[in-house]
Amino acid sequence: MDSKTAIQLLEAQRQVWDHSFAYIKTMAVQSAMELDIPGVVQSHGKPITVRELGSALKIAPARTPFLARLMRMLAHMGYFVENPTSYSATLMCGFLVKDSPFNAATWFLLANDPIAVDPWRSFGAWIRQPPAAAGDFPFTHAHNGKKLYEVCRDVPRIAKMMNEGIGRDIWLFSKALLAKCGSHFNGLKSIVDVGGHTGTISEDLAEAFPGIHCTVFDLAQVVSPAGDVFQEIPPADAVFLKVSSSRSYDTPSHNMKSHFFSSFNACSGYCATGATNHV
């Protein structure tokens, strides 16, 4: 083997190793949240040493070197800035702080729950099968034919995590939406927020634009009165749809968006507003 090929192969091997141990990053973040490291670092008010952190967390001094390794990894991942002898929090760290209104802990746990991971475990088996009826996705295959929101309806633990996770996610998105694109809502008298969850965006919109009548439209397990976007959309000057895409959900978001826009245009012909964060 020539040296150029050997170096290229070693680099490729490094990347494969990275992927083999990718779960370590996830577990490092989970451990940090369990120990409340982000909360302690943020509330310390100034950069914190590993010794100070260990003592605040009541960790035996003999374990401090392991805490130091965890902190270095979290700093490498962007959650902390590593100073010569101490650590300070970054913006990312704020998402792991328990009491933050945009805390991502629930979302993180949900993303790593067997409900979300199982479709990936059976992906190979699913893709080898001949296509079944419409609506046959890795998610439904792993969950006895149920779609994500049917699992939410039937498993209270997942419904709770979804509701809390989505709520925290929307909080930040809603503030950012109004700060960046608020002017798009000028002149509207009514708007319907399709899949609007418990109404965080509508509440912020109503506060910023008291003249707009906001309707939150979502499934029965989330709001009441409820409805199904695939059946009907209440009339309004504008329809607001925010879609978060995920690689393991049951409906690819581009399908959902095109279905949504064609049904909406067929129903009324008014304008539609779409926004997305993670697509």
Ligand SMILES: C[S@@+](CC[C@H](N)C(=O)[O-])C[C@H]1O[C@@H](n2cnc3c(N)ncnc32)[C@H](O)[C@@H]1O
């Ligand atoms: C991932 S959440 C997104 C919430 C919010 N729009 C956002 O993007 O942050 C999707 C929302 O759509 C609702 N939903 C799912 N299927 C629906 C349907 N067929 N009709 C109405 N709402 C639906 C869910 O209950 C959930 O609240």
